[in-house]
Amino acid sequence: MVPAGTYDFTLTAGENDTFTLSYVRKGAPEIKGDTNGDYVVNIKDATYIQKAIAGLVDLDLSVGDLDGNGVIDINDVTLLQKYLAKLVDESALKNPPQGESEFF
Numbered sequence: 001m002v003p004a005g006t007y008d009f010t011l012t013a014g015e016n017d018t019f020t021l022s023y024v025r026k027g028a029p030e031i032k033g034d035t036n037g038d039y040v041v042n043i044k045d046a047t048y049i050q051k052a053i054a055g056l057v058d059l060d061l062s063v064g065d066l067d068g069n070g071v072i073d074i075n076d077v078t079l080l081q082k083y084l085a086k087l088v089d090e091s092a093l094k095n096p097p098q099g100e101s102e103f104f
């Protein structure tokens with residue numbers, strides 16, 4: 001699997017024609033709390049965890065288990081809501097691990 005990020009491909013046809021294709025891979029986010037992988041952390045991410053709990057979407061434990069206790073449950077939703085409300089800071093969010101992205 002290609003890591004999350006944006007990839008640009010430049011194609012050349014003849015001497016004067018070039019065009020660029022951009023490919024955005026959404027996947028395991030590198031931003032703490034960004035459970036839906038859209039590179040921002042907001043209430044949609046809390047909703048996304050709730051959907052995962054309800055079985056409506058797939059959410060990897062390494063992304064959705066924000067308190068790091070080994071399960072994705074309502075406590076992770078609550079933690080993210082506290083983070084969004086600035087009641088806790090980013091250090092309270094255990095997942096995902098930082099520093100693995102080459103694309104930001």
Ligand SMILES: [Ca+2]
Pocket residue numbers: 033034035036037038039040041042044045
């Ligand atoms: Ca997000």
Ligand SMILES: [Ca+2]
Pocket residue numbers: 064065066067068069070071072073075076
């Ligand atoms: Ca958890």
